[in-house]
Amino acid sequence: MHTPGDVAYFERFARHYERFMPSTDERALRAGLALAERDIERVVDVGGGTGRAVRTIDVPERIVVDAAHGMLGEARRLGLDGVRADGASLPFADESMDSVLIVDALHHVADRAGALAEATRVLRPGGVLVCREFDRATLRGRALVAAEHLVGFDSEFFTPEELAAGVENAGLDAAVPSRGFGYTVAGVKR
Template sequence: MQPPGDVARFDRFARYYERLMPASDVGPIQAGLVLADRELHRVLDVGGGTGRAVRALGIPERVVVDAAPGMLAEARRRGLGCVLGDAARLPVADASVDAVLIVDALHHVADRTGALAEAERVLRPGGVLVCREFDRSTLPGLLLATGERLVGFDSEFFTPDELAFAVERVGLDAAIPVRGFGFTVAGVKR
């Protein structure tokens, strides 16, 4: 059985991903993480692929959840904890992590609302969800969305305000610490 949506493409691309993608810029991720109301000891990188975003963080326990086994194999080779799973059905206990990252990945998730709700479920009180995405209302965002469709991705992009509203709807206190083509939305669990 073929994996759904964009998963099969990422699975095939896994061994080349690190060579072709730029390193994660930790500054915009940290801008969201600092909003947490608790110390961060355990972070879950949802749709984290090879773990390039979470590897840049000095958090003791870093776990990548991804639906593409090839991407997880690459993350495991880099020393990260890995769990095969769907962002909308996280195989993680309720209130068990301090932070959830979804970096450059939410637009590839089929059930975006489910993924945000699952992030809220697994966060401990005071924990934070940090989403890094691309603003479809900018010219680079429009070009990126068009390019991803042309290569066959099922991507759907947000504006910062749309994503902040979606984060609020699942019960988190949303903020937009970074705006622009690449933006950050954070949601804190109270």
């Protein structure tokens, strides 16, 4: 799912990830989830690392998908189900999820269009994809882009409008429930 260099970094950093990363913006995540047109009982957190995003919501089934084995080990240690896979090739049946989360991860994904298409494929009708990202057009966003490239990441960031267009192209009805440096784009499957 992540570009090869990014996966290697997350493998090395996995044991310390929870200590150094900011917590998930639970309010913004819930604003995206509120757009679902069905009850949310089964959620997959794509590129979810340790599962910090999916842990903020209380649903019966929470699954973390990540390419970094070390990150999945941490997610499992925290009580979550974890699957090592690429976001552009999810190991789930068609229409098997009520929600797909991609939080602070899409900018690391090598095949972004493929990951959005897979999210669409696994969503049930009325289900919602919720993407949390960072706006490269903001001052903080430009600084983040520079910092991630300095570290060696192959990150590609988007504006909310660019990500919403990608979600629409994947076949979902897109909305932007929150804006700013950190923003949310949600897509509902009809």
